Amino acid sequence: MESEESEPVRRRPGGRAARVREAVLAAAADVLVEHGAAKLTIAGVAARAGVNETTVYRRWGTREKLVLDALLAASDQGIPVPDTGDVRADLTAFATALAEYLATPLGRAVARAAVLGADDPALAEAWQEFWRSRLDQAAVMIQRAVDRGELPAGTDAAVAVELLAAPVQSRALLGHRPPEPDFPGRLAAVILDGLRGR
Amino acid sequence: MESEESEPVRRRPGGRAARVREAVLAAAADVLVEHGAAKLTIAGVAARAGVNETTVYRRWGTREKLVLDALLAASDQGIPVPDTGDVRADLTAFATALAEYLATPLGRAVARAAVLGADDPALAEAWQEFWRSRLDQAAVMIQRAVDRGELPAGTDAAVAVELLAAPVQSRALLGHRPPEPDFPGRLAAVILDGLRGR
Numbered sequence: 180m181e182s183e184e185s186e187p188v189r190r191r192p193g194g195r196a197a198r199v200r201e202a203v204l205a206a207a208a209d210v211l212v213e214h215g216a217a218k219l220t221i222a223g224v225a226a227r228a229g230v231n232e233t234t235v236y237r238r239w240g241t242r243e244k245l246v247l248d249a250l251l252a253a254s255d256q257g258i259p260v261p262d263t264g265d266v267r268a269d270l271t272a273f274a275t276a277l278a279e280y281l282a283t284p285l286g287r288a289v290a291r292a293a294v295l296g297a298d299d300p301a302l303a304e305a306w307q308e309f310w311r312s313r314l315d316q317a318a319v320m321i322q323r324a325v326d327r328g329e330l331p332a333g334t335d336a337a338v339a340v341e342l343l344a345a346p347v348q349s350r351a352l353l354g355h356r357p358p359e360p361d362f363p364g365r366l367a368a369v370i371l372d373g374l375r376g377r
Numbered sequence: 378m379e380s381e382e383s384e385p386v387r388r389r390p391g392g393r394a395a396r397v398r399e400a401v402l403a404a405a406a407d408v409l410v411e412h413g414a415a416k417l418t419i420a421g422v423a424a425r426a427g428v429n430e431t432t433v434y435r436r437w438g439t440r441e442k443l444v445l446d447a448l449l450a451a452s453d454q455g456i457p458v459p460d461t462g463d464v465r466a467d468l469t470a471f472a473t474a475l476a477e478y479l480a481t482p483l484g485r486a487v488a489r490a491a492v493l494g495a496d497d498p499a500l501a502e503a504w505q506e507f508w509r510s511r512l513d514q515a516a517v518m519i520q521r522a523v524d525r526g527e528l529p530a531g532t533d534a535a536v537a538v539e540l541l542a543a544p545v546q547s548r549a550l551l552g553h554r555p556p557e558p559d560f561p562g563r564l565a566a567v568i569l570d571g572l573r574g575r
Contacts (some may be wrong), residue, residue, distance in 0.1 A: 342433035365536045373571030
């Protein structure tokens, strides 16, 4: 993601470059909420952030990278990966936070943009990177549980995080009904112990 | 869904009314694939099916009911609920059939229409009925397994079918990557026995 030219920018996290980055990503998130990813342009985001268009091009290069960075930033703020020391509590807290995030205007915009973006060849790679990154982050919960001896070595972490996140995403995206308060805990119970129980 | 006026229609499944119904639902499915649910109109579907607009109004009443009926018909054709006598085989076969259906143009159109339809208040109720109906049908697999003694009484069938279908839907809708051939089986394994194993 980082071009060599932008390296010095990252070494001054509190400086003007950091403020520009924050303003641009906030403007991009606003555009995502109001118009969707397909209508996001670098010119539009630059104007909204009050920065020069060439500054945005120098920092992000393409609109696809800008969209991806805005999504990752929005998603990082929205869904922290919990670390309670107990895998059931972690999974339940993560699914709860995801449901709450997807109920916000930004979360809804990100999820809907993802559905439409999946059909756009220019954005497809950015979306795949976005999801891979999110799922890898969430899989840390499973790895920690293996390290603590709560789950066996060789646990299918990739399928576990998809089983946890997807029902919450489907509830939000497909609108059949909002998740009940006990829904995250019911998901975690089946994922950990199965329908056959222990 | 059925008005009293349409009852006699249903009693002649092989007659002209049945052919009209089939033609209208096929035309509606074509419109869903090509233009999406938001742009489906009764006039457009009637013209495409070569039937009178008032015939469609008399049979379906509203565009929302026509959309729902077309989705249910398309979905019934696309995703049979298996009955192999073994719950793991049933769950794996259902997730496989769902993945194959969502890879077809009609399946993609239905899923994308669902995401956009969830935001349309006029369609929200039709979508909720669509999903409730689909999930209830799939839950029969769980009930049969309880009846056979494969799963304990009181098994959380509602969560089970959402855990099975949602990861397949998310793969299709969010485009992070198409399901691998072993993905349905891995989902079924975790849903039945959990990450902790037996």
